[in-house]
Amino acid sequence: MSEILFTIDAKEVKATEGMTVLEAAKSIGVFIPTLCHHEKLEPYGACRICMVEVETGGRTRIVASCLYPVEPNLVVRTRSQTIDKIRRVLIEEMLAHAPDSVQLDELAKEYGADRDRFEKEPSFCIHCGLCVRYCAEIKKKNALGFIDRGARREISFIPKLAAEECWNCKECFELCPTSALQAAYVLAQALSPV
Amino acid sequence: MDKEQIDKIVAKYHGEPSALIQILLDIQSENRWLPGEALQMVAEALDVPLTRIQHIATFYKAFSLVPKGRHEIHICMGTACHVRGASRVLDTVEGHTGIKPGETDLDMKFSLETVNCLGCCALGPVIEIDGKPHGRMAPAKALEVLKNYE
Ligand code: SF4
Ligand code: FES
Ligand code: FES
Numbered sequence A: 001m002s003e004i005l006f007t008i009d010a011k012e013v014k015a016t017e018g019m020t021v022l023e024a025a026k027s028i029g030v031f032i033p034t035l036c037h038h039e040k041l042e043p044y045g046a047c048r049i050c051m052v053e054v055e056t057g058g059r060t061r062i063v064a065s066c067l068y069p070v071e072p073n074l075v076v077r078t079r080s081q082t083i084d085k086i087r088r089v090l091i092e093e094m095l096a097h098a099p100d101s102v103q104l105d106e107l108a109k110e111y112g113a114d115r116d117r118f119e120k121e122p123s124f125c126i127h128c129g130l131c132v133r134y135c136a137e138i139k140k141k142n143a144l145g146f147i148d149r150g151a152r153r154e155i156s157f158i159p160k161l162a163a164e165e166c167w168n169c170k171e172c173f174e175l176c177p178t179s180a181l182q183a184a185y186v187l188a189q190a191l192s193p194v
Numbered sequence B: 001m002d003k004e005q006i007d008k009i010v011a012k013y014h015g016e017p018s019a020l021i022q023i024l025l026d027i028q029s030e031n032r033w034l035p036g037e038a039l040q041m042v043a044e045a046l047d048v049p050l051t052r053i054q055h056i057a058t059f060y061k062a063f064s065l066v067p068k069g070r071h072e073i074h075i076c077m078g079t080a081c082h083v084r085g086a087s088r089v090l091d092t093v094e095g096h097t098g099i100k101p102g103e104t105d106l107d108m109k110f111s112l113e114t115v116n117c118l119g120c121c122a123l124g125p126v127i128e129i130d131g132k133p134h135g136r137m138a139p140a141k142a143l144e145v146l147k148n149y150e
Helices: A021-027 A081-097 A102-111 A130-138 A159-168 A180-191 B003-012 B017-031 B036-046 B050-059 B079-083 B086-097 B139-147
Strands: A003-008 A011-016 A051-056 A059-064 A075-077 A144-147 A154-157 B071-076 B110-115 B127-129 B132-134
Touching (some): A003 A021, A011 A021, A059 A081, A130 A144, A144 B050, A154 A180, B003 B036, B017 B036, B017 B050, B036 B050, B079 B086, B127 B139
Parallel strands (some): A003 A075
Antiparallel strands (some): A003 A011, A051 A075, B127 B132
């Protein structure tokens, strides 16, 4: 595999083709925040918190580092005024949905996000898709999925599968950055026929 | 809907998982809504997770997961129809059928929905019943039209 040389925050990186900017950053110890990324799962690009600036041929663009493939001579900046502002607003929006998330709280401190900027609308889920994808890709059970669309989109367990499979697994619980997943599971339990 | 009917529709598409949306549309148009058991049968026949079927069935407005009446009324609330008095037509139809948009009456006779422009604004206000458009509506005329449906 061909080696690709570029820089992240002015540090030289050696990466291999097919790697993402996020993976390359991790390999040299540069931290980029993520919410919907999971090493074992296919990249998803839903939360956008991992946005970075990339410069190629004199043009700067803003991309999701968990999706963006490395290229030779790329200049990546993981923090800048623009990036910090994007992350701050994203965190503020997500906090309106999941005010009690510990992960969001830590990010809010780091980026100076105002917890009360947007009116609270606690749906608890930030649509990171970790639970849904973990169940589909790793466990291959598809016990839960998304339903509806837009602002009304939410996760939903198939009650029968939840009763048969989930009790002994629950591996997705710790992936959830909020408390939405457990709440939905408790509800499915209550509704299940068994 | 029984298993035989579902199997027939699935067979029409050679059990291709990629035809999922078409299959759901066919069931929707034959049965007017998608019962849970039908979705379960489709999941088994195509070997597609039920979660994906639910995702699609709740995503598109063309699908209904609740029973629909024998006749579907769509009242256009688009700009052109609106300025020509669509809301009065809607009020009258609501009053006559006793249902609001999104609902179905107890006799399963009518289901009511509003839409935003049916693409024939010159005929406004327009209502569509079971896919047939009725133009130049007024409250009294709309009631006349509804009488033709059993
Ligand atoms: S329930 Fe939790 S893990 Fe699942 S999509 Fe929502 S925030 Fe992500
Ligand atoms: S971690 Fe990249 S979009 Fe969520
Ligand atoms: S606005 Fe009613 S048909 Fe266009």
